[in-house]
Amino acid sequence: MSFILQGIGVSEGITIGHAHLAEPAALEVAHYLIPKNQIKKEIARLDKAFASVRKEFELLQSSVTSGPAFAEFSAFIDLHHMILDDPTLSEATRNSIEQMHCNAEWALTQQMDVLLEQFEAIEDAYLRERKTDVVQVVERVLKALIGHPGYLPPASKHVGDSILVAHDLSPADMMQYKQNQFTAFLTDTGSLTSHTAIVARSLNIPSVVALHHARQLILEDDCLIVDGHRGIIIVNPDKCVLDEYRLWQRQLEIERRKLKRIRSLAAVTLDGAPIDLFANIELPEDLEQVKESGATGIGLFRSEFLFLNRDNLPSEDEQFEAYRLVATKMRGNPVTIRTFDLGSDKSLKGTIQIAANPALGLRAIRMSLAEPQMFLVQLRAILRASKYGQVRILVPMLSNVAEIDQTLHLIANAKQSLRDEKIPFDENIQVGGMIEIPAAALSLDSFMPKLDFLSIGTNDLIQYTLAVDRVDDTVAHLFDPFHPAILWLVTRIIQTANRAKMPVALCGEMAGDIQFTRLLLGLGLQQFSMYPAQLLTVKNQILKSHLPDIIPLVQKIIKADNPEKMHALLAKLNS
Ligand code: PEP
Numbered sequence: 001m002s003f004i005l006q007g008i009g010v011s012e013g014i015t016i017g018h019a020h021l022a023e024p025a026a027l028e029v030a031h032y033l034i035p036k037n038q039i040k041k042e043i044a045r046l047d048k049a050f051a052s053v054r055k056e057f058e059l060l061q062s063s064v065t066s067g068p069a070f071a072e073f074s075a076f077i078d079l080h081h082m083i084l085d086d087p088t089l090s091e092a093t094r095n096s097i098e099q100m101h102c103n104a105e106w107a108l109t110q111q112m113d114v115l116l117e118q119f120e121a122i123e124d125a126y127l128r129e130r131k132t133d134v135v136q137v138v139e140r141v142l143k144a145l146i147g148h149p150g151y152l153p154p155a156s157k158h159v160g161d162s163i164l165v166a167h168d169l170s171p172a173d174m175m176q177y178k179q180n181q182f183t184a185f186l187t188d189t190g191s192l193t194s195h196t197a198i199v200a201r202s203l204n205i206p207s208v209v210a211l212h213h214a215r216q217l218i219l220e221d222d223c224l225i226v227d228g229h230r231g232i233i234i235v236n237p238d239k240c241v242l243d244e245y246r247l248w249q250r251q252l253e254i255e256r257r258k259l260k261r262i263r264s265l266a267a268v269t270l271d272g273a274p275i276d277l278f279a280n281i282e283l284p285e286d287l288e289q290v291k292e293s294g295a296t297g298i299g300l301f302r303s304e305f306l307f308l309n310r311d312n313l314p315s316e317d318e319q320f321e322a323y324r325l326v327a328t329k330m331r332g333n334p335v336t337i338r339t340f341d342l343g344s345d346k347s348l349k350g351t352i353q354i355a356a357n358p359a360l361g362l363r364a365i366r367m368s369l370a371e372p373q374m375f376l377v378q379l380r381a382i383l384r385a386s387k388y389g390q391v392r393i394l395v396p397m398l399s400n401v402a403e404i405d406q407t408l409h410l411i412a413n414a415k416q417s418l419r420d421e422k423i424p425f426d427e428n429i430q431v432g433g434m435i436e437i438p439a440a441a442l443s444l445d446s447f448m449p450k451l452d453f454l455s456i457g458t459n460d461l462i463q464y465t466l467a468v469d470r471v472d473d474t475v476a477h478l479f480d481p482f483h484p485a486i487l488w489l490v491t492r493i494i495q496t497a498n499r500a501k502m503p504v505a506l507c508g509e510m511a512g513d514i515q516f517t518r519l520l521l522g523l524g525l526q527q528f529s530m531y532p533a534q535l536l537t538v539k540n541q542i543l544k545s546h547l548p549d550i551i552p553l554v555q556k557i558i559k560a561d562n563p564e565k566m567h568a569l570l571a572k573l574n575s
């Protein structure tokens with residue numbers, strides 16, 4: 001049967017291929033009846049799963065004995081332990097197996113539903129919220145029952161045209177697929193600027209997120225058309241539709257080849273204004289794409305990706321080698337290494353997210369300052385690499401001046417330790433700040449004297465200004481880069497920095513979206529940093545833009561008093 005699913009296209013292009021399903025969502029379990037003579041065995045299977053989760057909790061509890069989050073973490077594990085040991089979960093599940101002959105997974109999810117209903121009726125909001133903990137504990141037991149195989153699905157038989165269909169993928173999961181030969185990614189959850197989507201874009205293959213029920217509706221080996229541009233999936237298309245998409249695919253390929261011709265041209269507007277086009281990368285492996293894009297620097301190296309999918313932290317030498325490689329290959333062009341932005345949706349393996357609002361919690365520079373030893377290792381590695389190119393340090397998620405002072409102090413310590421050891425580095429290494437929290441945007445006057453450059457992180461700036469969780473697809477429609485408040489903040493940052501002659505780049509997803517290229521040019525932006533695959537399209541737009549024509553229209557847009565008028569003016573600007 002042919003049908004269409006609509007989601008959010010996060011990485012453009014068209015792929016035609018076969019579905020390969022990732023592991024089932026934890027709560028999607030088989031339902032079957034157990035023969036009477038197997039009941040005891042089924043109960044033993046359940047008990048074994050409970051025991052194994054109990055052991056996991058004990059291990060987790062003993063793995064964290066100190067650190068800033070110790071008390072919170074401990075309380076979290078205690079709570080999960082209590083839920084696990086609560087007879088309403090284990091005994092009632094056992095009873096269902098005994099009396100109704102349900103399989104253990106089915107009995108457990110039924111009992112979970114009963115508990116969730118009881119929680120729903122609780123008046124106390126805090127206790128009601130503990131529903132999530134019940135679900136998490138049940139998920140763990142289910143995984144133990146199923147013998148959780150780990151996320152990476154077994155290889156598909158359709159080598160070369162395999163499309164991964166998953167309920168959810170974390171940024172760390174996506175990184176694992178960098179080595180895998182999938183030709184598109186589809187997920188039920190996600191949004192345009194989630195880090196998972198950003199990694200998908202950096203892989204430069206069509207991806208659609210927020211499909212809601214794709215993982216349930218699509219079957220292994222189904223034929224799929226993935227239209228990353230419109231965010232559409234056509235499942236088991238008929239021949240006519242397939243032919244049309246194949247034609248369109250070929251046209252896109254021709255356009256892509258044509259764009260390659262401008263790869264080595266300088267990015268200059270029609271009236272002669274030079275624009276820097278930099279690339280965003282996650283790992284040194286991305287340099288191949290950077291080279292193909294013709295980027296003249298790295299505007300954002302998301303260094304935290306070096307920390308994901310591993311059991312230990314990367315050592316100073318390992319980090320140094322990664323940074324040195326990028327610095328050397330960029331041959332004197334700027335390489336902006338963002339210090340690790342861990343926390344929130346990018347956690348170290350083995351850590352469990354315990355904050356109620358992780359995006360507002362111990363993330364990025366907050367985590368670096370809470371873990372100074374770990375931070376110093378990174379700072380020394382970056383400084384050592386600075387001998388091999390034009391390396392710059394970029395600090396994420398600044399919200400106040402004290403964070404800048406503390407960071408500069410730690411950089412000074414790292415420099416001194418290298419001097420003491422007679423290890424060379426760039427004494428004048430530049431330190432910049434990401435402006436991605438509204439408070440930072442409003443504090444530029446006190447930030448700028450302490451920094452050498454700024455980089456606007458619109459992904460987070462939008463999330464924090466509009467109070468829209470960037471990973472939550474249920475509010476993805478509210479994530480609006482064109483919201484007047486965002487335009488006001490971005491305008492203010494660019495103009496304040498330009499007045500102070502402080503270099504300012506924009507490295508959020510907005511920089512790679514050609515809808516906004518002319519708008520940003522008209523606001524005075526001279527440095528854009530984006531995923532490499534988008535760079536030539538943006539360059540093409542710059543080459544066709546004439547600032548004296550653009551600026552008056554942009555002025556009208558930022559002064560417009562209603563959204564319809566703004567959108568009409570934006571359309572005119574881009575026509
Ligand atoms: C941003 O927030 O815009 C940004 C570039 O950083 P990240 O997407 O990694 O949070």
Ligand code: MG
Pocket residue numbers: 396436457459460
């Ligand atoms: Mg950010």
